Amino acid sequence: MRYFVVTGHRAYSTPDFRLDDICGGAGRMDILVRCVTSAFFLSHDIRKDTEVYLILEGGGDAPKTVRFSGKEIRYLNPDERSTASLIRNALLKKVPQEGEIRSSPGVYISRMSFEDVISLLSEKGEPVYLKEDGIDVRDFTFPENPIFVLGDDKDLTEEEESFLLERSPAKICLGPRSLHANQCVVVVHNEMDRAE
Numbered sequence: 571m572r573y574f575v576v577t578g579h580r581a582y583s584t585p586d587f588r589l590d591d592i593c594g595g596a597g598r599m600d601i602l603v604r605c606v607t608s609a610f611f612l613s614h615d616i617r618k619d620t621e622v623y624l625i626l627e628g629g630g631d632a633p634k635t636v637r638f639s640g641k642e643i644r645y646l647n648p649d650e651r652s653t654a655s656l657i658r659n660a661l662l663k664k665v666p667q668e669g670e671i672r673s674s675p676g677v678y679i680s681r682m683s684f685e686d687v688i689s690l691l692s693e694k695g696e697p698v699y700l701k702e703d704g705i706d707v708r709d710f711t712f713p714e715n716p717i718f719v720l721g722d723d724k725d726l727t728e729e730e731e732s733f734l735l736e737r738s739p740a741k742i743c744l745g746p747r748s749l750h751a752n753q754c755v756v757v758v759h760n761e762m763d764r765a766e
């Protein structure tokens with residue numbers, strides 16, 4: 571399995587945003603939406619071996635986490651608006667204090683924080699921190715179930731970073747330029763595909 575954890579530092583944890591304003595009114599939800607598209611879509615297929623965790627840290631009911639499962643996902647289309655709609659539909663659900671609930675096939679929502687998600691996934695795989703000052707991805711051997719962790723348009727906060735670093739993740743750099751979060755997702759998939 572390939573896991574991606576993306577921190578949405580201002581991304582709305584409530585459904586009160588317009589689908590035609592996900593860039594402004596939803597706290598840069600557009601970045602998270604593009605990460606979802608990049609994580610799952612191949613030209614004529616969906617990557618079933620992938621899960622994406624979007625950590626929504628903005629708005630009035632944070633934190634919440636929306637999980638997309640490639641194995642189960644339905645109604646995912648390549649356009650940003652319909653993916654944002656899947657997220658907003660999840661946010662319309664009454665989310666319990668503990669555990670996650672299904673919003674639509676392959677889309678789940680919970681009240682997990684960044685720390686909760688990293689702790690949970692660390693039992694299933696190995697965290698890999700995507701960071702410009704890491705070691706070159708081409709000198710790196712991917713673990714079996716990598717958990718790739720990255721920021722949105724901002725890097726992880728100091729608290730998030732130190733929580734992650736306590737787990738001694740590998741820290742890898744994808745190239746000489748700082749990339750957009752969704753571009754990182756594409757490059758990582760491609761590097762893993764080539765390594766396989």
Ligand SMILES: C[S@@+](CC[C@H](N)C(=O)[O-])C[C@H]1O[C@@H](n2cnc3c(N)ncnc32)[C@H](O)[C@@H]1O
Binds near residue numbers: 746748751754
């Ligand atoms: C748009 S960047 C965040 C801001 C960026 N660090 C800057 O200084 O402008 C989003 C995230 O993508 C990841 N990232 C961007 N470029 C990368 C690279 N070349 N190698 C590894 N990770 C990268 C990092 O996790 C970063 O937090």
